[in-house]
Amino acid sequence: MESRLIEKLSILADAAKYDVSCSSSGGKRRNENKGLGNAEGMGICHSYTEDGRCVSLLKILLTNHCIYDCAYCVTRKSNDVKRAAFTVQEVVDLTINFYRRNYIEGLFLSSGIFKNADYTMERLVRVAKKLRQEHKFNGYIHLKTIPGASEELIKEAGLYADRLSVNIELPSEMSLQQLAPEKSYKEVLEPMGSIRQQLAQASEEKKLFKSAPSFAPAGQSTQLIVGASAENDHQILQLSSQLYKDYSLKRVYYSGYVPISSDSRLPIMADPPIIRENRIYQADWLMRFYGFEAKEIVDEQHPHLDLDIDPKLGWALRHRHVFPVEVNTADYELLLRVPGIGIKSAQKIVSARRFAQLNFEHLRQMGVVLKRAKYFITCQTKSLQRQDVESELIRRKILFGEGSVRSALLKQQLDLFKQVG
Template sequence: MDSRISDKLKILADAAKYDVSCSSSGGKRKNDNKGLGNSEGMGICHSYTEDGRCVSLLKILLTNYCIYDCAYCVTRKSNDVQRAAFTVQEVVDLTINFYRRNYIEGLFLSSGIFKNADYTMERLVRIAKKLRQEQKFNGYIHLKTIPGASEELIKEAGLYADRLSVNIELPSEQSLKQLAPEKNYTEILLPMDNIKQQLVQAKEESKLFKSAPVFAPAGQSTQLIVGASAENDHQILQLSSGLYKDYNLKRVYYSGYVPISSDSRLPIITGPPIIRENRIYQADWLMRFYGFSASEIVDEKQPNLDLEIDPKLAWALRNRYMFPVEINTADYELILRVPGIGVKSAKKIVSARRFAQLSFEHLRQMGVVLKRAKYFITCQAKSLHRHDFDSQVIRRKILFGDGAVRSSLLTQQLDLFRQVG
């Protein structure tokens, strides 16, 4: 590889690592014309980094030059970093060469803002168009949509990309004004709505015409930064819930704020809030696949997620009156809410109990985590554990085990004896 291109790649791949919304799930672009690759099923090649992480997409910025000065962003115009920019043809060549070497399954392409939104977006679209039409590339392409870009460019982008995304970045308009004053929610939400409308239109046209053009078949996503601003988990999850409902998003990605620059507007932290980010992802999963609403997981009285235990267990401990659940008769929706039972296990339970009464051994074979579930279920009216423990005792048992709880109770009893003595 040319050293000049290699230097650019090092700079622009490193700058792209802060954008986490790069899953290739949902793409089903087939290879119909003897082109290169496809993005369907397991016909994708992967490579792995030294620490074992799967690397499947060429994830780069077109440029890290930017006209904006967002406080949280490493490419902000006032930040003293080495700058670089690819040409359209350089990105096309890199993608094809990496794919032929089985390094990647596709392309995730974002960018800083060159002159304005349309100028930058037009170049992103040209790259995708060249890959599809000139190189006959059928692998996965994810394009980052630039806020403020025209509806025509967004529509064209969706004809060549499998997924489009518009990063909302911060959970409130107030925080956006404070940390990214050149941006506003209107410019971010408008392209989200345009993408939604195009997706709906393409779906309707496909019902009428087999040859109707496909528009962003893997849908759209966005990213929220966690910890750069003061919003609590309740505000973040309420926003995410609204985005799923109003814009039909496939995913909301959450990125723990990485302290990358000194700015008085930003919180002073030593590292990204990894545990909080993980809990928010778990809560998001509950909303998407387990039938929970955001207000059930967190509310104004308890606005932040418990960092010690997952949100499903936290909900169950707050709602002990709903348990124990009889596995052989309970509705699927209620079984889904039992800690230690996932979607696959819940489906297996509902299917299997039509033929026989299930036992705890059956549940164990189905993958149920009985260490958690046993406090919330019965099988054939039998229980593996007492259900009269208070929530704090169950919490300690799950976190530390029965031995630690017995030791704690013994210590409390000894303290009482000493006080009496």
């Protein structure tokens, strides 16, 4: 590989690391006619498939030149960074050569915006089209949709890509105007709406004609930056919930803001808010798979997630009146709300109790985390823990362990006796 191409790859792969909105989940493209690659069940860089396999993806920008000056973005036009741009053919060749060497299983391609949205989007589409049509590449392809691009280009992109994504970046129009005044929510939401309509249309056509072309079979996703603006967790999760309902998104990805400049519009922080990002991901998981509404996890009275405990435990401690739950009779939806009981263990409980009354040993074997669940369940009306324990004490026991809490209580008692004495 020539030195100039290696230099471009180094610059544009590094610039792409800030975009976390990539996933191959749902891609089912099969290898046909002795083509290259296969997207089924794989294709994402440093991510995991449902069966636990780690898979890889060439994740690059087409260019880090950009006409916009978004305060939070490393590729903004006023930032003093080394610039580079691939040609369409260079990206195609890199993808094919890396695939043949078994380095990757697919491509995630994004870009800064040069000239205008359509000019950039047209080049992204040409990369995917060349890979599919000229090289018969059947690996996973994820294309970033450029806000403001024409509906025709978006439709064409969906014919070649497994997944499309349009990044909102900031959780409110106000923050977008403050930190990225050249952008607008309208430019982001319009392509999202177009993708949703094309997905619905393609689904209906598939029902009538099996040979109908697929459109972005792995759906669409977006990304929100956490910590670059003042929105609280309540606002972020409310927006995510609305996006899932209105645009049928597969995923909303959250990226803790990485301090990259001294812009006065940005908050001062030493490190990315990784713990907050993780808690928001956990809350998002509860909304997508556990039946929680955003307003149940956070609300105006509790606008921030507890950074010390996961959102499910936080909800349970605030709703002690719902518990204890009798595992032999509670419905599936209620079992999912018990800390320490996951989707698989809840399914096993519902299935197994049809044949016999379950005890605590059965629950342990099913994968229930009893050190959490014991505060919220009974089994054949029996309990491993008193149910009148205060929420704060449960919280401390789960965080620090039974022994640590007993030691702390003993110390408090000794200190009290010393004061009395």
